[in-house]
Amino acid sequence: MPRRAALTLTIRPALPADEANTTDLWKACGLVVSYNDPGVDFRFALAGETSAVLVGTDAAGEINGSVMVGHDGHRGWLYYVAAAPRAQGQGIGRQMVQAAEDWLRDRGVWKAQLLVRDTNTQVVSFYEHLGFEISPRVVLSKKLG
Numbered sequence: 001m002p003r004r005a006a007l008t009l010t011i012r013p014a015l016p017a018d019e020a021n022t023t024d025l026w027k028a029c030g031l032v033v034s035y036n037d038p039g040v041d042f043r044f045a046l047a048g049e050t051s052a053v054l055v056g057t058d059a060a061g062e063i064n065g066s067v068m069v070g071h072d073g074h075r076g077w078l079y080y081v082a083a084a085p086r087a088q089g090q091g092i093g094r095q096m097v098q099a100a101e102d103w104l105r106d107r108g109v110w111k112a113q114l115l116v117r118d119t120n121t122q123v124v125s126f127y128e129h130l131g132f133e134i135s136p137r138v139v140l141s142k143k144l145g
């Protein structure tokens, strides 16, 4: 991917007031699917004691990056890793993933995991570049209604 000068972000936990700008970023990045309500996901993560949404803002305070991070008492999980389309290739994704790793490390979690949709496998090499490895597993899921 073409590289541009790095854009250094200020990374902080999202506040309730960040919901619209954050979910707009997720939509712009193609991360919203019909079966997930991004507002519900955002609010649920902010309400939890073991989860957060981290946002990266530029000098103007605009949200350019995000990651949802949490742990289940065993593993750490990353979701909604996003860099604003206009600002991709400037280190935002790397900074957001590192911030999530730090968030987990601070809570004693030693392993981070994430899921990549089979429609988005081109992003796998980004994570491998950041030190993640493909873990051969079969993931099963069940809607709990």
Ligand SMILES: CC(C)(COP(=O)(O)OP(=O)(O)OC[C@H]1O[C@@H](n2cnc3c(N)ncnc32)[C@H](O)[C@@H]1OP(=O)(O)O)[C@@H](O)C(=O)NCCC(=O)NCCS
Pocket: 001, 003, 029, 030, 031, 080, 081, 082, 083, 084, 087, 088, 089, 090, 091, 092, 093, 094, 095, 115, 116, 117, 120, 122, 123, 124, 125, 126, 129, 130
């Ligand atoms: C994936 C995404 C977050 C990457 O963000 P980004 O800000 O463009 O990436 P960065 O600029 O931080 O790249 C970090 C490093 O990864 C490399 N990289 C980026 N995309 C890559 C790719 N697809 N394959 C291999 N390497 C990649 C960069 O060259 C860079 O390397 P360097 O730091 O050694 O120079 C961004 O493309 C995005 O938001 N995509 C849409 C949403 C998405 O698919 N999210 C993941 C859901 S699982």
